[in-house]
Amino acid sequence: MSEYKVKFEVFEGPLDLLLHLIKKDEVDIYEVNLTTLATQFIEYIEVMRKLDLEIAGEFLVMASTLMFIKSRELLPVDQQVEVEDEDDTEDPRWELIRQLVEYKKFKDAAAQLQVFELEQENIFPRVPGKLDFAAVRAVARPEVSIFDLLNAVNAILKRVHQRDDPRDIFDDKWSVSEKIEYLIKLISEKSRVKFSDLFGDATSRSEVVCTFLALLELIRLKQLSCVQGEHFGDIDITRAAPQSLAPENSVGEIEGAPAPILNPQLN
Amino acid sequence: MELKFILEAILFSAQKALSLKELRDLLAATATAENAEDAARPFKKTSEETLLAALEQLQKEHADAARSYRLACVAGAWQFVTQPEFSPWLIALVGQKNRPTRLSQPALETLAIVAYRQPITRAEIEQVRGVAVDGVMQTLLERGLVEQTGRAEVIGRPALYGTTPIFLEYFGLRALEDLPAADELRRIVVEKPETLLTTDPGLATAPPEQLNESPAEPADVM
Numbered sequence: 001m002s003e004y005k006v007k008f009e010v011f012e013g014p015l016d017l018l019l020h021l022i023k024k025d026e027v028d029i030y031e032v033n034l035t036t037l038a039t040q041f042i043e044y045i046e047v048m049r050k051l052d053l054e055i056a057g058e059f060l061v062m063a064s065t066l067m068f069i070k071s072r073e074l075l076p077v078d079q080q081v082e083v084e085d086e087d088d089t090e091d092p093r094w095e096l097i098r099q100l101v102e103y104k105k106f107k108d109a110a111a112q113l114q115v116f117e118l119e120q121e122n123i124f125p126r127v128p129g130k131l132d133f134a135a136v137r138a139v140a141r142p143e144v145s146i147f148d149l150l151n152a153v154n155a156i157l158k159r160v161h162q163r164d165d166p167r168d169i170f171d172d173k174w175s176v177s178e179k180i181e182y183l184i185k186l187i188s189e190k191s192r193v194k195f196s197d198l199f200g201d202a203t204s205r206s207e208v209v210c211t212f213l214a215l216l217e218l219i220r221l222k223q224l225s226c227v228q229g230e231h232f233g234d235i236d237i238t239r240a241a242p243q244s245l246a247p248e249n250s251v252g253e254i255e256g257a258p259a260p261i262l263n264p265q266l267n
Numbered sequence: 268m269e270l271k272f273i274l275e276a277i278l279f280s281a282q283k284a285l286s287l288k289e290l291r292d293l294l295a296a297t298a299t300a301e302n303a304e305d306a307a308r309p310f311k312k313t314s315e316e317t318l319l320a321a322l323e324q325l326q327k328e329h330a331d332a333a334r335s336y337r338l339a340c341v342a343g344a345w346q347f348v349t350q351p352e353f354s355p356w357l358i359a360l361v362g363q364k365n366r367p368t369r370l371s372q373p374a375l376e377t378l379a380i381v382a383y384r385q386p387i388t389r390a391e392i393e394q395v396r397g398v399a400v401d402g403v404m405q406t407l408l409e410r411g412l413v414e415q416t417g418r419a420e421v422i423g424r425p426a427l428y429g430t431t432p433i434f435l436e437y438f439g440l441r442a443l444e445d446l447p448a449a450d451e452l453r454r455i456v457v458e459k460p461e462t463l464l465t466t467d468p469g470l471a472t473a474p475p476e477q478l479n480e481s482p483a484e485p486a487d488v489m
Contacts, residue, residue, distance in 0.1 A: 012373050013398030058398050102395055109383065110375035112447050116438040117369060122354035123439060124361070126336065126347040128280055 014062030015103045017044060022100070029100050034093055035073055038066035069093055144226040144235050149195075152235055153212045156199045160208050174207050179214035187224060187239050195226070195235035268306050270313065271321040271328075274345075284344030287315040287322075342435035343442060367410060377403045378412060382434065382446055386416045386427035404428070412437060 011017040021040045022032050042063055069092050186193055198215065202208045215237070218224040225240040274290060285293075291313060297303065298311035322345055326338040339348045349357060370378065377400050380392050392400050407413045416429040430443070440446065 012376065013396060015397035056398070062397070099395075099397070103397065106376060106379050106383070106395060109379040109447065110372070113375050113379055113382075113438055114370075116440070117375075119351055120437065120439040122351035123339075124349045124354070124357045125284070125339075126279070126349075128282065 013056070014041075014059050015100060016107075017041065017059070018062070018100060019104055019107070029097060029104065032097070034066070034096070035070050038070045041066055065092065065096065069096065144228050148228065148235065149212075149216070149226065152195050153208065156196065156202075157205060157208055160199070160202060160205050174210040176210050176213045176217065179210045180217060183211070183214055183218055184223070187237065191238060193237045195237060198237070270310065270317070271325040273310070274318070274321055275325055278338070278345055278347060281346065284341060284346035286344045287318050290318055290345075291315055339439070340441045341439055342432045371403075373398075373400075373403045374406055378407060378430070378434070381407070381413050381428055382430050382443065385429035386419075387429075388419050388425040388427055390425060392428075 011020065018037065018041065021037060021044070022029055025032070025036075027033075045059055045063055048059075072092070183198070186198075198211055199208050202211065215224065219226065219240075222240050224237055226235050226237050228235050273294070277290065277293065278285060294307075294310040294313050297307045298309075300307075322338065322340070326340075329337050334350075335353050336347050336349045339346060373396075376396060377392060380395050381387055384391065384395075389400060389404060392404075404413070408415075411431055411433045413428050413434065414431050415426045417427045418424040419427050434440075435442065
């Protein structure tokens with residue numbers, strides 16, 4: 001037996017199998033011979049049993065329905081037990097045929113849905129790129145020169161100088177590397193920062209200078225870039241186009257060397 | 268400016284399919300903007316019926332021109348899509364569409380029953396298919412093709428199911444009315460023929476007259 005490969009058609013259920021049997025006989029569902037159909041159906045179940053296929057309960061229910069119909073046929077009409085309140089809809093033959101016709105229609109509808117499914121796979125919607133005018137404008141902005149930056153920091157220093165109280169004496173609390181870390185953190189939180197905002201909470205001249213040196217360093221390392229929207233407008237600081245240099249490396253690089261050299265100049 | 272061309276331009280640049288309401292709101296917003304163009308003003312209060320007529324006119328013009336793309340309405344939203352026969356090149360261009368696996372035969376059958384007969388209970392679906400549908404329904408629910416729409420006012424208050432907009436999108440249908448043979452399948456009235464040809468002449472027992480005459484077959488068969 002094992003040498004034979006038996007291709008057994010798989011049926012969704014008893015109705016599916018009945019439809020298959022009807023189709024095989026090439027008859028209309030309405031004109032089907034239910035007694036023959038019952039015989040074929042039971043033969044099929046017999047084959048399934050021989051092949052050791054699992055037979056779902058629904059098939060057995062259908063087999064018993066068919067046996068019931070067949071047995072009714074064997075009795076003369078006038079000798080059949082009169083079931084009370086029996087009307088046309090309770091004729092088991094009619095009930096089965098109605099069910100088969102209905103199932104057949106939905107099976108056809110399912111086939112139609114499958115056609116749509118396959119068709120839909122080959123249909124591509126138009127997905128245009130996002131219209132982004134803002135991005136175009138940003139590119140057009142000119143980069144700020146070192147002199148613009150110096151002017152800007154001078155203005156800030158003047159302001160801080162006025163605030164400075166010469167009677168207060170305190171340590172230098174800031175280093176350039178700390179400020180670099182601070183700037184990187186700031187720019188990763190908000191993509192665009194105003195130049196003047198960098199010094200908003202600066203308390204002394206040395207802090208302003210530290211922040212400014214950190215900014216210059218990051219510009220030199222191409223981590224940040226400065227743009228000015230209009231003449232004499234605010235200078236905006238943004239993240240520069242991605243470079244191979246990672247920010248962590250750049251911080252580590254400067255931490256050792258330039259900071260000690262710069263610090264004496266500040267004092 | 269003609270409404271249909273305005274709509275064409277909008278849909279040409281739109282990021283997603285747009286519904287009639289979205290198009291209407293867009294026209295109204297353009298007309299009432301602070302610096303609205305004179306050309307935009309007449310479309311301030313365009314009705315959805317007018318929009319639909321313009322879109323259908325546009326759709327017809329594109330179809331008549333037999334271009335490689337057409338204006339499609341799926342689940343009530345309009346967009347430009349390519350004709351299916353050009354898919355080989357588009358697959359090469361953008362890669363195979365990221366679609367979920369195709370539905371199985373039982374899933375399609377069950378989905379068809381839900382689509383035409385909604386709202387419907389699980390028991391009613393099983394009655395039509397003649398087999399249990401628990402597993403299949405689970406798949407359809409997980410894929411968002413069907414959803415519970417309520418509960419039937421009968422004993423046990425079983426859940427009622429219906430299809431979702433995802434169902435329409437998946438099969439590229441404009442609305443449920445677009446389902447083929449919708450009127451016929453909604454509520455099938457199967458006509459009962461005059462006589463049911465169920466008995467095989469050979470298999471059927473002898474007619475009752477004969478039986479009654481025959482002494483060998485007494486009435487105590489009952």
